[in-house]
Amino acid sequence: MSATTATATPAKPLPTLDPVSKGFWDLANRGRLSVQRCDDCGHRHYPGAPVCPRCLSRQQTWEPVSGRGTLLSWVRFHRAYWEGFAPDIPYVVILVGLEEGPMMISNLVGARAEDVPIGAPLEVVFERATDQINLPKFRPRRG
Amino acid sequence: MGDFRALKDRIAVVGVGNTAYGSFPETDDYGLGAEAFRRAVEDCGIEKDRIDGLLVCRVPYYARMGQILGLNPRWTISLPPHGRMSAMGIIEAAAALHAGLCDYAALIYTNIGRSRRVNYGGDESPGFWDPWGMTSPGAAHALMFRRHMALYGTTTRQLAEVSVAFRHHAILHPDAVMKKPITIEDHETARPICEPLRLLDYCLINDGAVCLIMTTRERARDLRKRPVLISGIGGREAYTDASIANFDLNFWYEEAQDMARQAYGMAGVGPGDVDAFMCYDNFSPTVLFALEGLGFCGRGESGAFVEGGTLRLGGKLPTNTDGGHLSNSYMQGWALNVEAVRQIRGECGERQVPGAEVVQFAAVTPCSRTIIYTPG
Known part of the structure; x- marks a missing residue:
């Protein structure tokens, strides 16, 4: 799930940006920590997932914490x-x-x-x- | 139908075999697997062609294994190279035998990780938390043990008792890799890998293979050795925090309690009846977590419980009498199940637990499993 970048100095692994995690890193770029919150049942979880682990809803939002x-x-x-x-x-x-x-x-x-x-x-x-x-x-x- | 306890005493392990353990770059997974299979066939005296079930673990290609052994079974399962798979596989084979999906099952585990220089961390096993430098199953166990220390006052000197006892047993085992005695002081001063864990808390990585042959209790009577029955089984997974691989904030306590209830209830025994304990020990803290979760001691009391040689032969609970993963061989639980069978048969020589009749295997991991073996 991680990727290293090819640079002159040895790089540290970087997070994978994908459709699920992108919202987290967008907020992180603005200095905000977030977790994924289910719009339907309110369950909060991290790392992000394609569906809510509690109710399987696909409607989820990255919510600043x-x-x-x-x-x-x-x-x-x-x-x-x-x-x-x-x-x-x-x-x-x-x-x-x-x-x-x-x-x-x-x-x-x-x-x-x-x-x-x-x-x-x-x-x-x-x-x-x-x-x-x-x-x-x-x-x-x-x- | 519909109740796993119907399997009680129905299925037997009838043959066991293992290769030597060490570094064998001259062979490969299949060469090792074939040797373990040959020895297990010899052990039980079965006509090889009667084997109609094949379970392989860490074998690259099940069909090639079948080809090499001249088997065309009617039941095959291939399991991934994870330590938690051994008892999972044995339980699956028992269910398949009970259901009549096969009559005789050979279970083959091979590992050539030493010669292949396998690394359990970094880019060989990428994980979600790599950007923060978090990697490797050992680090996950270090994270758990630090918390155990903080919650319960457990010390690294207590943890050392696990490694010291198992090394003592390995010295008594002709096939074991590690033969040099160690002390608590040796453990305390060993090279730190991921604090609070040190080198002697980490399992070996070595080449080798293990084979078990299983059948029904009735068919077992026609084979060479006294069958060893599967009298109790239990299992429970913990996937909620799986992004941190090999980690559980509560040391898999609830899951181990659950599987203990299943297995002890099925077998009609309790922790006090266990003559020898075979405990999956990828890292030494796992043994402490298993002792608590299965009820050998109270929650948080495993540190005091293991003090003074409890786990050594002659102690209150002889554990990993073959030396375990820490000192015998990294056969990912499979060799510990073989050791359970040999203890019940009375074949363990210097490391025999006198009169061993109830021997329990347990792996406390994200997929916890336990098996209780008794004489047939």
């Missing part, structure tokens, strides 16, 4: 499975539970993982990867 969540878990990679991540190792990957329900895998910014307890509040920040892709990441929530 608060960008707030909590840290559910984290790991630290000591092996680079892609050349593009080699300069980053060891790097941290986190699991975030969004306030609205769905979970997202992301990266932690602005803190050492050891200093952020499981259950701590997080908030989304965006890091631009390419002209098309603005990647959501998370930092400890302030205030």
Whole structure:
């Protein structure tokens, strides 16, 4: 589901843009985090799907969410499975539970993982990867 | 009809065979599969041409396998190369035999991943979360184990008990890959791969093949060895969070509880009756999750449960007496089912559990399955 781009420096894998995911990345480009919400039953889910997993409706909308969540878990990679991540190792990957329900895998910014307890509040920040892709990441929530 | 419990004690494993385990670049999937099949046929003494059911897993092309073995069965299933497929396949074969779709089924698993330098991550297995660097089944288990540590206070020293016990068993197994004893300290200081997991929490990748031959209890009487009956089966999938491959926020607890109810109820036994436990162990934390989900210990208590050698031969619950995926061989559950059969037959030599009569296999994964074996 991912694709790497051919560039001079080793690239990191990029998300796949398809008819389902396009709405998410359009909103991300404007600095908004979103989940897919079913127009018929209101079910919220992520990643996006061609039909609502609860009621099978095809009528779904990417709905901006608060960008707030909590840290559910984290790991630290000591092996680079892609050349593009080699300069980053060891790097941290986190699991975030969004306030609205769905979970997202992301990266932690602005803190050492050891200093952020499981259950701590997080908030989304965006890091631009390419002209098309603005990647959501998370930092400890302030205030 | 219509109740899976009707399968209780109806179907037997009658023949088992495995190749040596290691690195065999001189052969291929079919060469390994043929050798395991040859040994399983020899084990049960069946006339090969009576086999009319073929289930293959991780074999590139089922028809080529059939051609090589000279089989033209009336029932064939080909399963993908996922670790969770072994008990799924055995249960499917049992149902097919019970329904009369075939009379004798050969189940063949082959793996030449070592010689092919298979990688479980990166571009070889692309996933939705690659842009954030999240990849590999090991990382998913690391994510779960970190959460288990936070929720229940489980420690990596407790986790080490799993790897240490299984290595001890591998040393007693003539075919096992890993033969050097390890200690809890070795586990604690091993190279980190994806924290909190280290090298000794990861399964091997090696070449090899396994074959089981199954038939009905009645037909089993005419074969060479005492049949081993399938007395209980259970299963439950967890697909809700499948975009994070090999992950479940609750350690597949509800699913394992569900399959335990099915299998123990069908077999008429409970966790306290299990003489030896064969637990799918792609990564060591999975064993802890299985112990909790099946009810060998309370929820969140697996760390304390495994302390002090519980899983070792002679301990309260001898587990993966062949060394498991962590130290014997990466046969993706298939070799553990063979070990269950051999334990019940009393063929395990130095690693035999005395008087083993109830042996349970379980894989706690996005497709959880369990099988309870008893003597026929």
